[in-house]
Amino acid sequence: MRGAFITLEGTEGVGKTTCLDFVRESLSAADIPTVVTREPGGTELGEKIRNWILEGNHGELSAETETLLMFAARAFHLDEVIRPALAAGRWVICDRFSDATVAYQGGGRRADKGWIKSLRAAVHAGLEPDLTLLLDAPVEVGLHRIRARAPDHFERENRDFFARVRAAYLELARDEPHRIKVIDAAPSLTEVNSRVSAHVTAFLGRFCP
Numbered sequence: 001m002r003g004a005f006i007t008l009e010g011t012e013g014v015g016k017t018t019c020l021d022f023v024r025e026s027l028s029a030a031d032i033p034t035v036v037t038r039e040p041g042g043t044e045l046g047e048k049i050r051n052w053i054l055e056g057n058h059g060e061l062s063a064e065t066e067t068l069l070m071f072a073a074r075a076f077h078l079d080e081v082i083r084p085a086l087a088a089g090r091w092v093i094c095d096r097f098s099d100a101t102v103a104y105q106g107g108g109r110r111a112d113k114g115w116i117k118s119l120r121a122a123v124h125a126g127l128e129p130d131l132t133l134l135l136d137a138p139v140e141v142g143l144h145r146i147r148a149r150a151p152d153h154f155e156r157e158n159r160d161f162f163a164r165v166r167a168a169y170l171e172l173a174r175d176e177p178h179r180i181k182v183i184d185a186a187p188s189l190t191e192v193n194s195r196v197s198a199h200v201t202a203f204l205g206r207f208c209p
């Protein structure tokens, strides 16, 4: 039986990476072998694309160029890491995946969402995450949590950009409530972890009855 594919999504600083560690520990406590990875990234090529985009020394990038770079990194990531791990029965926990392209390049940058969804279908036809934890909080909450660090290519955007990203994520969650679970990420970490834990437990019951 193939492993489960779990993704973490949300706007900047909302707590995805923190949550990912918690999910990994929860699965490890249940003796489930995991592979933890991220997008863009997860392979040598993907990390190069990630660094090149995030460092932001490239001048203006169109929404379409950004989108295609994300999918180029993703196609390689799927071939090299995600599909082999799932086929070997390992669970993959990925910090961002295609929903991020719909939210950032579609919502934030206003690239055509229909086109992005057709790329998604072309690049990973037949494979969608089994569970997506969407950490959601007002944009200001996330930006406040990361205020001390130097902003990257995306973090230099204005508040309206992040508001569009958040709205696009919430629209995806309304369209796919079975897969995407929205978690209020504004409360304390203890509270957020307890909500995440409830979703992971329910998912374990569904995926490995």
Ligand code: Z5A
Binding pocket: 010, 011, 012, 013, 014, 015, 016, 017, 018, 019, 039, 040, 070, 095, 096, 097, 098, 099, 100, 101, 102, 104, 105, 145, 146, 152, 154, 155, 185, 186, 187, 188, 189, 190, 192
């Ligand atoms: N991107 C894209 O545009 N299109 C795509 O298709 C994909 C990605 C796949 C990747 O960076 C960038 O690429 C991303 C979108 C774009 N934009 N940016 N920038 P990333 O995923 O590495 O970057 P990020 O989303 O900005 O990650 P982050 O800033 O590290 O945020 P986070 O992972 O959500 O947060 P965190 O590191 O877990 O927590 C931030 C701080 O808050 C930290 O000090 C925690 O201890 C603290 N924290 C966490 N939870 C709480 C609670 N509940 N209370 C208080 N404090 C908390």
